[in-house]
Amino acid sequence: MKVKAYITLKEGVLDPQGKAVEHALLSLGFQGVSGVRVGKYITFxxxxxxxxxxxxxxxxxxxxxxxxxxxxxxxFEIIQS
Structure with a gap:
């Protein structure tokens, strides 16, 4: 079986990496971007x-x-092989 796990920061936890990505996107001219959160995606x-x-x-x-x-x-999700 294949597993896909998604790990994200809980609401209310500061996300400095997300803020950095958001700032970079805005600096590159992508307007209207806000609330960026960065997490982990693990498969096995x-x-x-x-x-x-x-x-x-x-x-x-x-x-x-x-x-x-x-x-x-x-x-997470379990996918039958």
Whole structure:
């Protein structure tokens, strides 16, 4: 199975990288850009017997390593191979 995980900063957490990207876009002449937020997109394959087992494993991965749950939120999708 293929996993796609999306990790983003929680609302209210300052995003200096997002601000830098926003400023750069405006400097390049892209008008009307605001509220840029930068996150992580992680993909990987997982060998498990069921989608439920995959969801359980990926949930634990996000909680323990992939996301800093104090300041980040996450969501993921499992795609059958």
């Amino acid at each position: 394959d997982i060998q498990v017997r069921s989608e439920a087992q995959a969801r359980d494993q990926v949930e634990k991965m996000c909680q323990k390593l992939l996301a800093n749950t104090t300041i980040e939120s996450y969501q």
